[in-house]
Amino acid sequence: MKHQSPLRRRLSAAVAASAALIVLGACGTSNDEASNASATTSAVASLASLDDTHADTNDGEYDVDDATRIDLADGASSASGSGADAVRTTGDLVTITAPGTYLLSGELTDGQVVVSSSADGKVKLVLDGVSITSTTTSPLVVEESDETVVILADGSTNTLADTATARATDESADESSDEESDDPNATLFSRDDLTIAGTGTLRVAGNTNDAITSKDGLVILSGTIEVTSVDDGIRGKDYLVIEDGTITVDAQGDGLKADNESTETSSGKAKELGWFQLDGGTVTIDAGDDGIDAEGALNVTAGELTIASSVEGLEARQITLAGGTVDVTASDDGLNATAGNGGEAVQDGVLLSLAGAEVTVAAGSDGIDSNGNAVLSGGSVTVHSAARGGGDGSIDVNGTFDITGGTLVATGGLSGAPSADSDQGWVVASLETTVATGQQLEVVDAEGTTVASHTATQETSSLIVSAPGIEAGATYTVRAGAAGELADVATATANEYAGGFGGPGGGRPAGGPGGGSDSGPGGERPEGMGTPPEGWTPPDEMGTPPEDWTPPEGMEPPARQ
Structure with a gap:
C-alpha cells in the first residue's frame, strides 16, 4: 500500500476554482492575469508541507507477515509473533512496550490498550476490526512513544468509545502550577506525535471529553474517520494536518483544533503557535463552537471543507484559503482572523488571505472579519451576512482589504468595503429595494455590458462586488429582479464607498467606539459644538438625580425641584 502526499501535486491547481459570481464582461488583460497568478503563487509558497511535520508519506505501509498479532478478548487477550515479548496483558489492560508493527x-x-515505548522508533498499530470501550478511562492511550501510527486496515471498521464518567478535562491543571494537565482527555489520546493512515474506517465517540487528541502533532494521511464528541472533535496541540481521507465531525465544542499558545520550549528554541492545514480529502463539521480553531495559522490548499454549523466558522491569527472548496455556516462570524482579542485597532500579524479557493460563507454576524488586514488575490468568494447594523456586516476589516484578483460578492449587512486603492475594481451599493432569495443581481457598466451577475442566496438590500473588468472611478448600475424582469436598483462609482470608511484600508462610520450619531471620533464633542454658558441649568425634562447621588468632583449638582 503506497500513499503519497497530495500537497505538492495539488499546489499547481490551487487557483483553479469555479466562480460563484459569474464574470460575464471583460476578463482583464494578460498583465492582470500574470499579477493575480503571482500573488496567488506567493501565498501558496508560504504554506506548510508534510516535511514540516513528524509524518512521512509511507507511514501507512506495513508488512502483515512481520507484524505481531494481538487478539483482543474480554479476560483473554493474547499476543503472538516475533514481538510478543513486548506486549503485556493484565486483565483487560494491554500494554505495548517497544517499537514495531502490531496487528x-x-x-x-x-478495557484499554496502552502504548508505553521509551525506545527510538515508530509504533504502528494496525486496527483490523477492533472495538474497545472503557467505562473508566481512555480506551486507546499513547503514554510514551517516539511516534505512533494508527493504521486502519483495508475494509475494516474500528470503534473506540468511552462512557460519560468523571475524567480529566483539557482545562484541568495542577493547582500548584500554571501548566495544563496532560492526563488523558480524549477517547484516542496521545502524549506524543500521532499519525492516522490506512483505507479502513475509524469511529470514535468522545462521551466524556474530546474524541481524538495529540499533545504534540497530529497528522491524518488517509482513512474514513467519524467522530462524535461532547467537547472538541479532533485536536492536535502543536499542529493538525489533514492530507487526505473522509472526516466527519459532530462536536459540542470546537470541531478541529490546534491550540498551542506558547512559543517557548524547555530547550529555549522558538515554537510555532498551534496551526492547521488541509491538503486534501473531504471534511464535514458540525460544531457547537468554532468549526476550526487554530492559535497560529489556518491553511486550506486543497480538498473539500464544509462547516455545516458553528458559532464561528474558521478562527485563527492567520487564515489562508489557497485552494479547494470551503463552505462555512456560522451563527456569529464566518471567517475570523484575530489575535484573540477584539477592538477596532489593527492587530499585528493578523491576516486573512483569499488566494485561490472557492469560498462560500453564510454568517449571522460578520462574514469576513479580520482584526488585521485582508487580501483577495484569486479564487471566488461569496458571502452573506444576516447582520443588520451595529458594526457587523458581510465585510469587517480593521486594516486594509486589498483586491488584486479573483471574484467577490457579498450581500446582507453592510459595514465595510475593500480598500479604495485596490488594483482590481469593486462596487458597493445600497439597493433601493429588497432583493428576494433566488432573484437575480447584475452589475452593468455605462455601455450596458453586464460585468458580473449573482443569484441571491438570501434576502438582501446591499451588494458588494469585485471582478475583473470593474474599473475604479467608473459608474455602474445594479439591476435586480426575477429572471427577464430586472430593474435598476442602485448606481455606484467603483472603488468609492459613502458609508464612512476612512482611508484606503477602510474603517468604521464616524463616531468611533462609544460615539453616537452626533459625536466625533472616540465619542469626543465635535469641533464647533461649543460648551454650555455659565449658569446654564438643564431643562425640566432632564429630571433630577436620585437622593443618594453624589456628583463627580468639581461638578455642581442641579437644584432639586
Whole structure:
C-alpha cells in the first residue's frame, strides 16, 4: 500500500476554482492575469508541507507477515509473533512496550490498550476490526512513544468509545502550577506525535471529553474517520494536518483544533503557535463552537471543507484559503482572523488571505472579519451576512482589504468595503429595494455590458462586488429582479464607498467606539459644538438625580425641584 502526499501535486491547481459570481464582461488583460497568478503563487509558497511535520508519506505501509498479532478478548487477550515479548496483558489492560508493527483485532467491552515505548522508533498499530470501550478511562492511550501510527486496515471498521464518567478535562491543571494537565482527555489520546493512515474506517465517540487528541502533532494521511464528541472533535496541540481521507465531525465544542499558545520550549528554541492545514480529502463539521480553531495559522490548499454549523466558522491569527472548496455556516462570524482579542485597532500579524479557493460563507454576524488586514488575490468568494447594523456586516476589516484578483460578492449587512486603492475594481451599493432569495443581481457598466451577475442566496438590500473588468472611478448600475424582469436598483462609482470608511484600508462610520450619531471620533464633542454658558441649568425634562447621588468632583449638582 503506497500513499503519497497530495500537497505538492495539488499546489499547481490551487487557483483553479469555479466562480460563484459569474464574470460575464471583460476578463482583464494578460498583465492582470500574470499579477493575480503571482500573488496567488506567493501565498501558496508560504504554506506548510508534510516535511514540516513528524509524518512521512509511507507511514501507512506495513508488512502483515512481520507484524505481531494481538487478539483482543474480554479476560483473554493474547499476543503472538516475533514481538510478543513486548506486549503485556493484565486483565483487560494491554500494554505495548517497544517499537514495531502490531496487528490488533477483536473486542474489549471495558478495557484499554496502552502504548508505553521509551525506545527510538515508530509504533504502528494496525486496527483490523477492533472495538474497545472503557467505562473508566481512555480506551486507546499513547503514554510514551517516539511516534505512533494508527493504521486502519483495508475494509475494516474500528470503534473506540468511552462512557460519560468523571475524567480529566483539557482545562484541568495542577493547582500548584500554571501548566495544563496532560492526563488523558480524549477517547484516542496521545502524549506524543500521532499519525492516522490506512483505507479502513475509524469511529470514535468522545462521551466524556474530546474524541481524538495529540499533545504534540497530529497528522491524518488517509482513512474514513467519524467522530462524535461532547467537547472538541479532533485536536492536535502543536499542529493538525489533514492530507487526505473522509472526516466527519459532530462536536459540542470546537470541531478541529490546534491550540498551542506558547512559543517557548524547555530547550529555549522558538515554537510555532498551534496551526492547521488541509491538503486534501473531504471534511464535514458540525460544531457547537468554532468549526476550526487554530492559535497560529489556518491553511486550506486543497480538498473539500464544509462547516455545516458553528458559532464561528474558521478562527485563527492567520487564515489562508489557497485552494479547494470551503463552505462555512456560522451563527456569529464566518471567517475570523484575530489575535484573540477584539477592538477596532489593527492587530499585528493578523491576516486573512483569499488566494485561490472557492469560498462560500453564510454568517449571522460578520462574514469576513479580520482584526488585521485582508487580501483577495484569486479564487471566488461569496458571502452573506444576516447582520443588520451595529458594526457587523458581510465585510469587517480593521486594516486594509486589498483586491488584486479573483471574484467577490457579498450581500446582507453592510459595514465595510475593500480598500479604495485596490488594483482590481469593486462596487458597493445600497439597493433601493429588497432583493428576494433566488432573484437575480447584475452589475452593468455605462455601455450596458453586464460585468458580473449573482443569484441571491438570501434576502438582501446591499451588494458588494469585485471582478475583473470593474474599473475604479467608473459608474455602474445594479439591476435586480426575477429572471427577464430586472430593474435598476442602485448606481455606484467603483472603488468609492459613502458609508464612512476612512482611508484606503477602510474603517468604521464616524463616531468611533462609544460615539453616537452626533459625536466625533472616540465619542469626543465635535469641533464647533461649543460648551454650555455659565449658569446654564438643564431643562425640566432632564429630571433630577436620585437622593443618594453624589456628583463627580468639581461638578455642581442641579437644584432639586
